[in-house]
Amino acid sequence: MWAKKAILYVCLLTGVAMALALAGQSSGQSSTTATEAPSGYDNQPNGLTDLASFNMDRGQFEQTEFIGDGLGPIFNAQSCRECHQNPVTGSTSQIKELRAGHQDAFGNFVGATATLADGTVTITNRSLINQRAICPAVDTITVNGVSQTYNFPQTQGQERISTAETIRAFRMSLNTLGDGFIESIADQTLLNLASSQCSNTGGLICGETVRVPVLEASGALAVGRFGWKNQHASLLSFSSDAYLNEMGVSNRLPPNNVDVTRICDVIPDPNNNTTDSQGLQDIDRFARFMRATKVPPRDTALAISSDGVAGASLFQTQEPSSCPLLSATCWFIHTATSSCTTSARVTASCKPAVRKQPQNCARLLFGEYARARNCCTTAAQTPSLTPFNGTATKHNP
Numbered sequence: 001m002w003a004k005k006a007i008l009y010v011c012l013l014t015g016v017a018m019a020l021a022l023a024g025q026s027s028g029q030s031s032t033t034a035t036e037a038p039s040g041y042d043n044q045p046n047g048l049t050d051l052a053s054f055n056m057d058r059g060q061f062e063q064t065e066f067i068g069d070g071l072g073p074i075f076n077a078q079s080c081r082e083c084h085q086n087p088v089t090g091s092t093s094q095i096k097e098l099r100a101g102h103q104d105a106f107g108n109f110v111g112a113t114a115t116l117a118d119g120t121v122t123i124t125n126r127s128l129i130n131q132r133a134i135c136p137a138v139d140t141i142t143v144n145g146v147s148q149t150y151n152f153p154q155t156q157g158q159e160r161i162s163t164a165e166t167i168r169a170f171r172m173s174l175n176t177l178g179d180g181f182i183e184s185i186a187d188q189t190l191l192n193l194a195s196s197q198c199s200n201t202g203g204l205i206c207g208e209t210v211r212v213p214v215l216e217a218s219g220a221l222a223v224g225r226f227g228w229k230n231q232h233a234s235l236l237s238f239s240s241d242a243y244l245n246e247m248g249v250s251n252r253l254p255p256n257n258v259d260v261t262r263i264c265d266v267i268p269d270p271n272n273n274t275t276d277s278q279g280l281q282d283i284d285r286f287a288r289f290m291r292a293t294k295v296p297p298r299d300t301a302l303a304i305s306s307d308g309v310a311g312a313s314l315f316q317t318q319e320p321s322s323c324p325l326l327s328a329t330c331w332f333i334h335t336a337t338s339s340c341t342t343s344a345r346v347t348a349s350c351k352p353a354v355r356k357q358p359q360n361c362a363r364l365l366f367g368e369y370a371r372a373r374n375c376c377t378t379a380a381q382t383p384s385l386t387p388f389n390g391t392a393t394k395h396n397p
């Protein structure tokens with residue numbers, strides 16, 4: 001049963017990947033092979049798993065963790081769903097995270113040094129600043145089904161940073177729905193997209209790829225595609241990272257197998273090391289849940305409304321100067337697909353463009369481009385790229 005479903009999924013993804021590969025090629029290409037990814041905010045799996053498995057995996061993604069489960073000592077929220085929920089589990093939210101650091105004498109970014117416990121404990125070179133802690137607290141906790149006392153009435157676990165950390169930024173939570181389709185795109189497709197874009201625009205718009213370690217493959221490198229900085233290539237790696245860094249739950253994949261501080265820490269590392277009857281740990285279920293989600297659906301009524309059509313047109317003429325890569329992404333989708341009306345297609349595709357920060361262009365190019373591409377039905381056809389007049393901005397990873 002499982003093997004059959006897996007094969008189905010691979011075929012489906014191959015179709016999407018092919019469409020992407022074709023869309024990334026120079027003018028004159030056409031194809032009718034692409035299959036639209038299943039879409040909908042309907043809490044139904046995309047075909048990778050059956051509904052019962054999907055619901056169990058979703059339950060894990062939604063589960064609230066407590067101190068006895070390994071939560072903290074420092075963390076941002078108690079469940080994945082707290083930040084990935086609007087409008088359904090797996091999507092995004094209003095929650096943003098604090099990043100901080102400074103530049104060294106050579107202009108390189110250095111992650112912040114945080115102090116805890118009234119300045120007696122230090123965490124160095126970590127740009128993510130957790131905004132919650134499990135102590136000071138006195139509580140009765142349950143560890144492996146056994147009650148015990150948690151007794152840290154005077155231990156200040158909250159992270160503090162000094163004014164020396166002059167670089168501070170908030171990063172919004174991202175949607176994870178449909179990310180299985182993004183994960184399945186071959187590295188080479190993304191590399192081709194980057195290089196073809198560069199040559200097709202006469203060097204004006206050049207995508208930039210980063211190679212990042214895949215934790216479950218002993219750190220072997222792959223083209224990053226998840227997170228604002230494309231810091232992960234795999235959803236299992238991201239799950240492991242998020243479980244430790246958002247929730248403080250250390251897990252089996254190094255370097256996320258130890259908590260970031262020992263302060264008021266009572267659960268041995270890795271905090272989550274139990275395997276369930278299906279041979280899965282929590283991070284496996286998070287990853288499988290996200291892999292089985294459908295892509296976000298289009299708001300078709302909005303796309304074909306007069307405002308939507310006018311906005312699409314405005315976007316095309318105004319955006320290039322402020323963010324060429326972003327515009328290229330949307331424009332590229334516009335010319336590379338045929339099935340919806342031109343304006344509607346562009347509007348829908350440009351939806352992710354509410355993230356207009358120039359530094360996120362590469363992400364839009366490689367991540368959101370792929371996702372937005374799924375908005376439109378059927379295949380790529382006759383893309384004909386012409387350069388923008390705008391000034392290219394350099395993406396800084």
Ligand code: HEC
Pocket residue numbers: 076077078079080081082083084095096097171172173174175176179225226227228229235238239242243246247286287290367
């Ligand atoms: C406190 C809020 C918060 C919690 C809790 C949280 N996330 Fe996230 N998530 C974020 C933010 C913020 C980002 C963007 C991070 C970045 O790139 O800096 C993100 C990004 C992601 C991405 C990348 C999505 C993409 O398409 O690029 C994945 C996957 C993800 N989270 C999975 C998880 C999982 C699994 C959990 C639970 C173990 C989790 N998150 C818990 C806030 C959260």
